[in-house]
Amino acid sequence: MFRVKMEPVHTACALLCLAPWLVRGLPPIWTQPEQVHLSYPGLAGWMEVTWTTFSKTDSTVEYGLLGGRLFDMSARGNSTLFVDSGDEKRQMYIHRVILTDLKPVATYVYHCGSDEGWSDVFYFTALNDSALFSPKFALYGDLGNENPQSLARLQKDTQLGMYDVILHIGDFAYDMHEDNARIGDEFMRQIQSIAAYVPYMTCPGNHESTYNFSNYRNRFSMPGQTEGLWYSWNLGPVHFISLSTEVYFYLDYGLELVFRQFEWLEKDLEEANRLENRAVRPWIITMGHRPMYCSDDDQDDCTTFDSYVSEVQGWLIHSPNDLPNLDLFYRYGVDLELWAHEHTYERLWPVFGDKVYNGSKEQPYVNPKAPVHIITGSAGCRERTDKFNPNPKDWSAFRSTDYGYTRMQVINATHLYLEQVSDDQNGKVIDSLWLPIARLIRQMYIRRCYC
Template structure:
């Protein structure tokens, strides 16, 4: 059923409580893989017990060994032992029951579904950026996220930067609080991320230690993954502001996009996501509000040339939907066979700033490319993305006031000519 990894955690007999906390999933390098991660307060064994769902007392449980490491840099007061197990040889579309175990202490039981590989599978994906822990029960959208992951159509959550506000706050204890908070959703569906500016401290150590993404050997700052009919690309916007490996990412992006375009028959849609937007209407001095946006200057021509269908971003604590746009020029005020990428900003999940108000106001349109905006402080939300088939892509932004859903913004992108936009 599942191949066992023979990477064992260095075991020191622990005397304290080592019960697994912060259990969460992420997709592996192959559709048949799934990473399981958690944290403990002392060194202990790293094991996942897994069986076919639904599990019962007569089920045959496989025990998969993993690895652990010490995470202390920038994390003096948080849990410092991070565990990771890679489940392999999973059957496509099969549901599994599992729990994490460290030195005989077990996590709760959870179910997950291994990735499907057939083209008839059309899952949905939850997107948001900029979410902290503010609120007695977590951010206002959190109760709705729990319902989304219980929907069998939901295949993953994508968090487009700025976690916890911040992972390293309170000596790392706030990072523990956030990871424990999201366990109820992230232990059921893969929690996929990209780094934002709030992950920069301590050389991104919290993002790189707390999360595992299917990154290439060249860097852990970017990755891509095929899920259903979509090729997802996670890119780093932060390297442009920290003297990071800009040319390396560009080279990787171009190679990845070339490969993705040769595979459009299988994954017709290309969705790129990074933290800082290329365009925005917010009244501030952020990069996206400038005429010569660094992110836009560096990446927009590449995304245009290789026909990226949609770019999802956060950073601005608002929601904004753009018309198809390239080089500040709107190609059409509709989404019928767009001749440029469609940009979405969904940074309204509920950050920690200003007592959770997270205000990045929009007083007027930043340009003719702005199609819809929402920025009022107490209105929060997240997006749901679904590729119904090779020609129809659905985006729905769900809004809440104090946790109660009240409205949504929805579009359908129809594209019959995937690929380089200049060819049209």
């Protein structure tokens, strides 16, 4: 009979019991990349990769052309420590790497991280830098971590290669700061299946306001030096402008932001509207979270005559004619204004100063005398959809309370197409619009009269 020695067993059990005490106070090692997403820095042949780790690591992207040698190129970047302002003061490292000298329309395979951990393998197609490019977009706002009705369809659309760029027009996760920013982490993981494959371009909404928009400003990487609060970029025949409507409502974070954004915006519009620039990129499209006009039954700012968003732009302008309600976007001939915030979809006739300025009765969108507005804030969140006022203004052309999102293709220098997808109706297109560009003479006339 063999005698079993019990001493090693007793020792092992003792060590197991002591294990929690031995490691107590030591932070876990979290070097695995997650929350991977792309953005377009605004320069031809560039793409920015952003991701998160919870321990400090190097920031490297290894990439290569699809069909070529895998990961035969690499680029290094840097990370910044983001400390959430919640009770736990959770720390995370936001990594940013910019890839340059990309071949237009070429597809690249990549992963990101370091020798301490690599992400899954993703791919993207470098944006075409030609002004003749006909880019395709998905656009929406108000997509939450809970009840994200449009997420699955957007994921599939992206995997089918339907979009070149995503425009998220404010209000993320509901809300990124909650549960000490864990809701933000989970939301960024949710959209990775979209944003790791196409540039995910953003603007801030009211649900990002906590801690001075810190989760938004740290998690996303947009062009310019304003932490994504406002910026502009070009793609195909379009000059895009993203702005913060929230600077008008959260004045405790700095009244100077109102003036800084306006000064930047006016200069940017003036430059974009120069004849030589407008000849190359005739479309000017803006996006901001809170609309100037809406017909929802919720007493939001946009339901009032001369909403604060449009009024602030008016009184900031010092024109020789001293026009109190002058809209800066009207002044510089903006063609299309994209909004969210209202949890509905609404298409407006061309409107300025609460009045309809259709091109004609038969063809309202041909040579309109004012910008066209689209509100698309029904992608799905815990606050559900909104209700409409039963008596809309004359400028309301079409509206729906279905969950859904908008698709847009800038066909060429003269035509643009939009359609609204209903998630409630299994992806049915419930509204569409062909928008011909207004003749440049309209912009020239406006500048001559009001500048």
